[in-house]
Amino acid sequence: MNYDAIIVGAGIVGCAIADALARAGLAVCVVERDTIGGAATAASMGHLVVLDDDPAELALSAYSCERWRALAAELPAASDFRATGTLWIARDAEELDEARRKQVRLAQAGIASEIVGGAALAALEPALRAGLAGGLRVPGDAIVYPPAAAAYLARRAAARGARFVTGVAVDALTGDGVALADGRTLRAPAVIVANGCAAPELVRCVPIRKRKGHLLITTRPPAGTAPLANHQLIELGYVKSAHGADGESVAFNVQPRPTGQILLGSTRQFDDTGSEVTPRLIARLLERGIEFLPDLARLSALRAWTGFRPTTPDHRPLIGRWPPRDGVWLACGHEGLGVTTALGTADLLAAQLLGRPLPFDAAPFDPARYAPEAATA
Incomplete structure (x- = not known):
């Protein structure tokens, strides 16, 4: 034909x-x-998130996220589109400086964001561990199924x-x-x-080249329990992990699902083409998650799975x-x-x-x- x-x-x-x-x-x-x-x-x-570590990536992701926002009203309920926004988490003053540089780059592309200090971060996300320096909130980001x-x-x-x-x-x-x-x-x-x-x-x-990753989702929390996260939460070291060279990496990346469950990521590894879950990496994923969200340890894991990212040089x-x-x-x-x-x-x-x-x-x-x-x- x-x-x-x-x-x-x-x-x-x-x-x-x-x-x-x-x-x-x-x-x-x-x-x-x-x-x-x-x-x-x-x-x-x-995740529908604007990334800015590369000008070309910023142009593509900013344009695409705007298109997703325009499409959101047409998406069926099963698509679970939610304008959660993203909070990029800064653990210390050095990372908070990086958050400020990130804000400048986003602003140059017309993306609204705001720097939040430690107290404001704790008010936005009470379940985060104490002592974090602050972060960058990008309200236009979203999630979808x-x-x-x-x-x-x-x-x-x-x-x-x-x-x-x-x-x-x-x-x-x-x-x-x-x-x-x-x-x-x-x-x-x-x-x-x-x-x-x-x-x-x-x-x-x-x-x-294939790059393997692991994800984990929790069970639903008990009825009446406050949500563990309101925004998509990502550590500021995520991009370095995502674009790292060969070897394994784990970075904190959490999504609150509409069911109240927590979707936890993410790992990256080359040269493992099997689809099996690696318990060692799931353990590292959980350790990283609990480092930022201590109450994550109170939830049960429902399922973990793997997938492959198609990566170019x-x-x-x-x-x-x-x-x-x-x-x-x-x-x-x-x-x-x-x-x-x-x-x-x-x-x-x-x-x-x-x-x-x-x-x-x-x-x-x-x-x-x-x-x-x-x-x-």
Whole structure:
């Protein structure tokens, strides 16, 4: 069958792209070897947070979070969208200085935030341990339940004519489309590879590496119990941990869920491709959490799980045309920001594909930055 565009992968990025292209009137087919909103989307925390450690990341995440806020009223209740805001926690004066620098960077991008001292922090989040220096509150950040949000985007795309083929893998890219594992062939002038960690299976030289992570969710607290957290709580050392080199890292990242449960993250490790939970890392995750939220020790763990983040060497996603192969486009390598940046990624790729004005600078995300090296390899 013939389409205008074929999207490989129905995670939240692929579903957002399908929605954007279908809205533009293109005939779209999305192929997903598993289920819509599975894999990394189902394993993720679902934070919608503006990150500023890199100017390009700031532009993409700020734009995307604004798009999520605009979409919030349309999302179904199952998506659990909540404008919790984020509190970046400073343990000492040095980290509080970093919070002030962070505020300046956010302000330059038009993002509102406020510095809070130790007493104000304790008033906002009474369950945090005593003696913290303060932090930075970013009220515009939010959280969402990613599988439900992806399913909504898929339904909206389907209502505009997009077709979803699930339960079958793409075996190979052809010169004019894709070959499926069941023998079928789909044709389109544009094939968008948006399948995260699996992208190198189809575009072998794409520099994406799996990075494993662990998450844990608690049971619900007793009825009438005060919430353990009101905001999304992240330590200011999180970005250093997230963008660290090889090896293991653990950083404090907590989300209050609408049920009263606490979602606790996060760990990062390379070179472990098994999906099994590592008890040693879960223990470190809990220790880190209790260091900031002592009452976390009173809750019971309901479930722990793992997922894989698709990581690029410079920690920026690949969004745009892949020069070595005509008609192939990439939308992958988002590491831990796939949910946050899904809508921005979709708008940027759709604008490139359709020759429309770009919502922000595409150059930092251009896959061509790796094409010469990849072609040589």
